[in-house]
Amino acid sequence: MQENIINKLKEIKKEFEENELKLQNPDILSNIENYKKITKKQAKITEKYNLYMEFLKFEELKNDSLEMIKNEEDEEIIKMAKEELAISKKKLSKLEIKILEVLIELDPNDDKDCMVEIKGAAGGDEANIFAGDLFRMYSKYASKNEWEIEIIDFEETERGGYSFIIFQVNGVNAYKHFKFESGVHRVQRVPQTETQGRVHTSTATVLVTPIFEETNKEISIPQNELRIDTYRASGSGGQHINKTDSAVRILHLPTGIVVASQQGRSQHDNKAKAMQMLESKIQDAINRKKQEEENNTKKTLVGSGDRSEKIRTYNYNQNRITDHRVSLTLKKLDRIMQGNLEEIIEVLLASEKENAI
Numbered sequence: 001m002q003e004n005i006i007n008k009l010k011e012i013k014k015e016f017e018e019n020e021l022k023l024q025n026p027d028i029l030s031n032i033e034n035y036k037k038i039t040k041k042q043a044k045i046t047e048k049y050n051l052y053m054e055f056l057k058f059e060e061l062k063n064d065s066l067e068m069i070k071n072e073e074d075e076e077i078i079k080m081a082k083e084e085l086a087i088s089k090k091k092l093s094k095l096e097i098k099i100l101e102v103l104i105e106l107d108p109n110d111d112k113d114c115m116v117e118i119k120g121a122a123g124g125d126e127a128n129i130f131a132g133d134l135f136r137m138y139s140k141y142a143s144k145n146e147w148e149i150e151i152i153d154f155e156e157t158e159r160g161g162y163s164f165i166i167f168q169v170n171g172v173n174a175y176k177h178f179k180f181e182s183g184v185h186r187v188q189r190v191p192q193t194e195t196q197g198r199v200h201t202s203t204a205t206v207l208v209t210p211i212f213e214e215t216n217k218e219i220s221i222p223q224n225e226l227r228i229d230t231y232r233a234s235g236s237g238g239q240h241i242n243k244t245d246s247a248v249r250i251l252h253l254p255t256g257i258v259v260a261s262q263q264g265r266s267q268h269d270n271k272a273k274a275m276q277m278l279e280s281k282i283q284d285a286i287n288r289k290k291q292e293e294e295n296n297t298k299k300t301l302v303g304s305g306d307r308s309e310k311i312r313t314y315n316y317n318q319n320r321i322t323d324h325r326v327s328l329t330l331k332k333l334d335r336i337m338q339g340n341l342e343e344i345i346e347v348l349l350a351s352e353k354e355n356a357i
Contacts, residue, residue: 001055001096008103009052016042016049048102055095062088104353109210109287110176115152115277116208117166121184123202125159126191130314131204132161133337134185138169138178140339147171152273153247153260159193166260166277168211175210177341180325180348182208183309189316199317203310209284211276221279227251228271233262250274257281326351 019042022028028035065085072078118135120128142149147169154165169178186203194200233247247262248270259277261270313322314333321336322329326347330336336344 001099005099005103009048009055009099012045012048013052016045048099051095051099051102055092055099058088058091058095062092107176107179107352109179111173112175112210112212113168113170114175114178114208114210115166115168115280116178116181116206117164118162119164119205120157120161121203121205123187123200125157125161125193126187126200127161127202127204128157128163129159129161129191130185130187130202131163131165133187134204134206135162135165135167137337137339137341138167138181141177141341142169142171142174142339144339145171145174145177147174151263152277153262175208176349177345178208179210180311180345181206183311185312185314186310187314187316189314209280211280212283221252221282225253227253230267233270246270248274250278252278252282255282255285257285323348 019038022038023035023042028038062085065081065088068081069078069085072081116138118131118138120131123130139149148171150168150170152166152168155163157163169175184203184205186201188199188201190197191200191202227250229249229251230245231247231249232245246264246267247260248267249258249260250271251258257278259274259281261273261277264270264273311323311325313320313324314337315321316333318331319333320329320331321333321344323344328344328347330343332340
């Protein structure tokens with residue numbers, strides 16, 4: 001078993017034994033809150049502790065068997081030792097798999113719906129057109145997985161595409177599969193507006209955040225921290241959409257986070273959707289900060305998801321797509337753009353799992 005896994009198990013053993021001592025302390029027992037806190041921690045690591053103790057037992061049996069085979073002269077004892085060695089090795093192999101499974105803690109937000117924001121970045125009109133291409137790719141991917149796409153806000157451009165588009169993906173494990181899309185997406189191709197056949201490089205940024213259905217106490221937002229503006233919505237949504245100032249934009253003054261919604265049928269609907277977006281963004285920021293403070297950020301090749309991080313290149317001339325985080329290159333860009341993202345996502349999920357400990 002890898003050294004980093006053994007070290008993790010040693011830490012768990014130490015924590016478990018320390019908690020056991022604490023739970024025998026009368027002062028702890030008399031404090032209900034502390035008692036609940038420790039028992040909750042203990043419950044979380046009990047399975048890991050038990051598996052490690054069983055692993056140590058069979059590791060000791062294996063070493064004893066090896067020692068016996070090496071030093072004994074009696075053939076019967078050596079035979080028995082070899083049988084015990086085979087049993088212990090088989091058991092240790094199974095225990096290693098179980099230990100890896102319980103040590104890999106899944107992202108608690110994986111099962112949530114998510115909000116996706118795509119913005120045209122470097123490259124002018126071509127960047128906005130590419131933003132539209134990404135939106136269509138994600139829409140097809142969502143449709144294949146029977147997830148619902150709900151457009152929240154967008155701004156179309158004269159030459160096609162979007163300067164930005166914000167949409168919600170609703171469905172089981174939507175965030176689990178979309179979370180790797182956060183970052184800078186780079187496209188290399190000959191734009192439709194290019195008359196001399198030159199390849200241009202443009203970029204679009206993608207930001208994915210989980211949607212938290214219930215407001216957390218930590219993100220109770222005072223009204224005096226909000227600036228709420230209404231304006232006339234544009235785009236699809238029915239004849240009513242241009243008759244009233246139904247679109248809503250909210251600025252959270254302390255953080256500078258801005259959210260907007262214009263696709264609802266009323267100002268009330270748009271305000272509710274914008275507040276949900278704002279709360280999810282603030283909750284996501286709180287979670288990221290906690291991870292950094294506790295130094296529990298996963299050391300994974302899939303990257304931090306920061307907008308400034310180039311994560312993927314789409315080369316149309318060579319029909320090639322490369323995900324730089326896992327050094328994956330596929331010569332099937334045409335298929336990927338039709339929503340066939342599974343092969344890339346599966347590699348990213350596997351990488352997350354391998355590096356989660």
